[in-house]
Amino acid sequence: MKRIYSHFWFILNLVFAFGYSLIWLKVAFAAKYSVQADASMYVFWMQRFLDPALLPNDLNVAYHESISPVGYTALFKGIASLGVPPMLASKLLPIVLTLTTTVYCFNFCLQLLPIPATAFVSTLLFNQHLWLTDDVNSATPRAFVYPFFFAFLYYLNRGANVRAIVAIGLLGLFYPTMMFVAVGVLAVRLVSWTKGRLWLSQRRGDYLLLAAAIGMAGLTLLPYGLFGHAEFGPLVTAAQARAMPEFQAPLGRISFFNHRDPLDFWFDGIHSGLGLSLNPLIVSVGLLLPVLWCYPRQFPLVQQCRPAMALLLQILIAAIGFFLAAHALLFHLFLPSRYTLHSLRMVVAIAGGVALCILIDAAVRAYQQRWQGKTARLVAWGIAVLVAVPLLFFPQIFWAKHFTRAGLVAGTHPALYEFFQQQPKDSLIATLSAEADNLPVFAQRSVLVSGKYAIPYHPAYYNQIRQRAIALIHAQYSFDGAAVRELIQKYGVDFWLVERTAFTPAYLDSRWLKLFEPANTEARAQLATTKPPVLAQMMDRCKVFESGNFVVLQADCLRKET
Template sequence: MARFMDVSYLRKYLGSEVSAQQRYLWLGLSLLVSLSYSIPVLFQSFSYPYLMQDDARQHVFWMQRFVDPELFPNDLLADYFQSVAPWGYSTLYWLASQIGFDPVVFNKLLPPVLLLITTVYTFLGAMQFLPSPVAAFISATLINQNLWLRDDVVSGTPVAFVYPLFTAFLYYMMRRSLFPYLGAIVLMGLFYPQMVLISSGILFMRLFTIKNYRLGLTSASELRFYLLGIAVSVGIMLPYVLEPSVYGPILTRAEAQDMATLGNRGWSRFFRNHFTRFWACGKRSGFLPPEWCDISFALPQLGLGLMLPLVIWGRQRFTLAQRVSPEALVVPQALIVSLCWFFVAHALVFRLHLPNRYGEHSIRIVMAVSAGVALVIAWDRVMKWLVNRQSIAQSLRAFAALAGASCALTILLVNPYQLEFDRENFPIDRYAKGIYPEVYEYLSAQPKDILVASLSPEVNNLPSFAKRSVLVGGGGFVLPYHTGYFQQVEERLLENISAQYAPQLDGLKQFIEKYGVDYWLIDHNFTDLTYLSEDVFFQFPIMRDRLIQRLGEGRLPALARVAPNCVVVEVDNVKPVKLLDAACILEQ
């Protein structure tokens, strides 16, 4: 214990003078930190039978076809999400289903595994920057905190694979491990192709070097290494270029600007009047991770991350900075490449999908590593003052600085617990809880080809919990980026609203017969004016105004006058709902 009170020993421990055993110890601690975040969420995910991550409801429900191919026949939603799923992602779930894993269960088991892999590669990548296990531990902890401030990895959707694959790519690139590095590029293309563009951009920048203030090519061996990676990147991206979606064409900017769903109250809101919200922190349009809009978290992340170039530049004063590897250049390279692709994505919106995808993921990773390394270098500098103390006053100042640095590290590591992002506590999982088991059990007992119509927010849960098709969902089901798909769901939504609020039964019956609706799920308060504040109605402002006027005049829709004997399930809880038999409605 006494030697840990020796500042000279602590300085060595921060640097590279540690044994392999000690490095494994810090790696083990990093993995324990990752598990400490993951395990409680994992237990929660299995604590209730009808619980599923919000984004997974759209991206995973159709995979139940792997277990039972008769599910979701001729289902527009299932067919669309299956068509846009990356090949590697859908194949992994298919393989899991072949060995007995239900896709929903597998989805819940994936996040801890992906986070452990990310933790390992972040730790090893940080060690390539600076051979300090303490810095690597801090970096690994920061990336775990970042990932639990969003629901990317916990969703088990394609974006969840960005972090283990991109950190693996960076590590093997810095190690010059050819086949693992190429494998990481291929896997990124199979799971999340946007990251291949970031990776190939970094490789392109590394083809060049500056010597004696002159730009030139790197060495022949490294040139071959990077060019091979670029060639593989081009090859893995070709199928995405040559095989356009059957639900195309891609939405254009001119079309998008007139769409309510991409406005401030839209399900896929993109365009914002606020400059910072649009360019910096927009969930789809901004460059930074959205949670970094909270300044209490952005300052430690960005401040410490951007401090690394400063301490390297002043390495004559920061002794430990002299040991930073030239591989640390990947930080500015990743930032420059990400920024370039971000603006290209804005210029070509939405042909490269969403601009934010080219900024937030790479920034989370490189800033976590950069912050961990910069913090340890600064900490070492404080300890150097303490070792070289020449007077009591200097000793007290150095001790105070050391205590302040220790407090800063402590605050950094516990900071997320003090945040409330989107009114949620850390760690964020965004699990959707189904509160109508009677409805799910009834529908799942019906034939597999039934179709349910509804404007209730609960409609998003039915494909996952009842395993039955819905005419159209809301929110994440109504993606506007492929016009061939969006036009169909928009038409269905408009007709669904018109039918649900039709003043006469004839309009209701025509809708049922047109789409072959078997059941209709309605909220108990669907005739209240307050119900029209649900997001679905803000997608169609003209129709919403019309409905407000009609209900305000006391003209109730025909669906509210359907005979009680058409109700097959009624749940009277916090949000009462009724499930109606469409065949019974036709007989009215």
């Protein structure tokens, strides 16, 4: 009977997880041209697995291929070998990831508090939180954190050390920062607080497990050392980043420095802060768990919690430790937030479910003690149900427009994409339009520069992007046809995509274009004159396609006519 009871709550979790996935699928396939924003950045170059002729000699492709985690790349390459397009795979993988996460999360929660209903609530809260963010629906490397990390926790607590080490290896192959947190958990477990003092573990197996984890981490990082980033050199230094507008809030592509409020920098900054998120709001109840823990008589369910509950605290200590180390060694350990963002999401959601059930249990017990009898029990559990129903359907009711849709981008210019799809596969498009972000995905053609792909972590890559952007701004707003010809010849541009509104000062107010000074200011000065730039004069003469506000100019025509 007890097993049936547990299976009921487990299956119910899977039902909700699958239901959330179906909502995502409906949204993801609602439009012909739609993609999750981060997925487009990570997966666009993988279209070459099916057609190597696509995006040839593309700087953006070379860079993003070099920084993609080894395991992530291998997975999509394997899927593509089965004939499944990578962009399609990125929309289907969230189902697998959600269900796998649900399985491990539920079983891990049972190890903390062996009450299936509580495991159900914690897992449900985590799934709701997951689908309110842009993690799992992106199918990017960070989406793999949750199934692998929960698997690590489950096997660790079960004593299946070999499987726990394998889970650590998978974390390293897909998302190395969380692999460090997992290794950190094993290190923190060596220390305990008993009778008012710290004690080191006396179990030899704990040290062997940590050594094995460090060894596995070293093996998984080896490919990155041999192949990763070599083409584009070392990461940007802290001193270099402080001098770059790309790292300054609020305009920078990576808005790390110059936050107006120190609290925003340390707690809410997407790159620099802890990244504590309390969505859905009910998970904030988890912050009360340490308080409830101190009053076991008033909250009897606390007494049923197992020692494994200490893992939640150990995760926090390990994550915050690496968070502080990443700040101290900026950017050698990459971004500080990447250690706490995902860790806090898991800990807070689980703690929220446990705390909520402890509170409901205490309320039901108190009511039953005061009002005896069968009717009192029915009323008490009726109240519990009234609390549970909003919990089950909160996201669908209050976040219907956002639930599962985080970061979803729909292409709004299908005619433009289809025009470029008909052009040679080695075509290169120059444009300052925001549509440059979509063309490599929807049109499968290379762009000279794009705000989305202009990641400033590696100077050897980003300096080239910055030079291209400055040259493009200069050429597009120049009175001299030589600047246009020089850009076309230097980079091998085939088409120039221009918006008719591009020759107004307001167009240069784009957050991305403001980064390129003094080119932006010089372009504004040129627009202030009565003479139109050369490119504006050539729009009707060299036009090969027009759709709405967009005009496509043929580079050969521009080279001959300017």
